[in-house]
Amino acid sequence: MDLADLTTLRLGGPARNVVDATTEAELVEAVRVIDEAGDPLLLVGGGSNLVVADEGFDGTCLRVLTRGxxxxxxxxxxxxxxxxxxxxxxxxxxxxxxxxxxxxxxxxxxxxxxxxxxxxxxxxxxxxxxxxxxxxxxxxxxxxxxxxxxxxxxxxxxxxxxxxxxxxxxxxxxxxxxxxxxxxxxxxxxxxxxxxxxxxxxxxxxxxxxxxxxxxxxxAKGMVLDAEDHDTWSAGSFFTNPVLPADAAAALPAQAPRFEQPDGSVKTSAAWLIQHAGFGRGHGDGPARLSTKHALALTNRGGATTEDLLRLAREVRDGVRATYGISLEPEPVLVGCEL
Missing domain, CATH: 3.30.465.10 (Uridine Diphospho-n-acetylenolpyruvylglucosamine Reductase; domain 3)
Known part of the structure; x- marks a missing residue:
């Protein structure tokens, strides 16, 4: 089974094996058996926070389908x-x-x-x-x-x-x-x-x-799943909002959002940084583009590969770093791939 069928990005190659666990006992037993066999394990729930390599996953994908x-x-x-x-x-x-x-x-x-x-x-x-x-x-x-x-x-x-x-x-x-x-x-x-x-x-x-x-x-931001809306073919917010030391936050432009944290650090907006580094909504010239509704979501417009998405993510990350000296960190789990 292609993991593209199990992720909201609709990206990712095949898993070598797919197992379903519908009860807690089945889940524990499946993990135990997989671990004893020394097989790599990938847990999948809703698949909304996964970016899986085009090559897929050389191990067992365990679908967590427990209810109660x-x-x-x-x-x-x-x-x-x-x-x-x-x-x-x-x-x-x-x-x-x-x-x-x-x-x-x-x-x-x-x-x-x-x-x-x-x-x-x-x-x-x-x-x-x-x-x-x-x-x-x-x-x-x-x-x-x-x-x-x-x-x-x-x-x-x-x-x-x-x-x-x-x-x-x-x-x-x-x-x-x-x-x-x-x-x-x-x-x-x-x-x-x-x-x-x-x-x-x-x-x-x-x-x-x-x-x-x-x-x-x-x-309005394309953050509610809709199979007909490619702006929702995403992993939600792709980058986390940076939390900066106070002195680093002081170097931001005056108009940049600032949210004081209890420990004295300052959280700012990844979406603001992306847009003001020159990456507007809809940015991209291929099947992987920023959402037309929210610059923080990287989307599959149909026919994209994981490498297409990662190429776009690197472009955005590197552009923000060059403009503001801030390295954005990905929020989704990267499986078999990296930025």
Missing amino acids: VDVVLDACSGATVTVAAGEPWDPFVARAVETGWVGLEALSGIPGSVGATPVQNVGAYGQEVAQTIASVRTWDRYDRVVRTFAAADCGFAYRTSRFKVEPRRHVILSVTFQLGLGDLGTPVAYAELARALGVEVGERAPLAAVRQAVLALRS
Whole structure:
């Protein structure tokens, strides 16, 4: 099977072997057998964060298709919700909003599976999963035991975690979220979302309104999957927003976005850097181009190869470095290829 069929970029050559795991027991057993055989392993959920080489993957692709949502309600602590790693993320967020579970509403429209969200500490519009994750249950491939990590032990930071730092060790089995109960979302922390909702930053809005506003904002940027829209044939944001020391941030142009961080560092916008380095929306002259809706997404316009995409990524990265002295880092996982 070509991995292009399993990724939102629709790129990537064949895997030597493909195995499906539909239960936690099947997932653990498959990983154990693959590891004992010494076979390279590639875990695939929604395929929304993978860039796979044209040559494919010389190993076993294990599709995580586990399902299950277990809920414990308490009037004081709210909803404790344990979700199987293979559950699709956005339908789970939709259920949370419909049910009155508070804390995930601004993460609407993000593709992929629940089990992938702790790895990158997925975030958008002022929310991160780290804010609501209580624990992550994993299979430890080194010690061959099931381990549960409390949120404090997950090493969450901007777009990273211990699961990203040690990518070959942990297979996420399920994620437990601690969510509030109510009709209003958490205080809106993102100015663009606040404007869309007609509220001030720090104010709250109905859960359903937050979800609809986020979906509309993401759709306008080509960040909600649509098979007919090539702007969504992407891995979402291809580069992470750079977090700079204060002195490096001071060297940016005055109009560059700046977001002060608790440790004194400054986060700026990768999309702004890309556009102001001369790479506008739709940039490119081949089948791989920047999205016509958002400069941070690299897209397959149909017929692209992974090398086409990487060539474009290198051009953008090198252009930003030459203009601003900042090296952009890719957000997706690169399989069998590199920038």
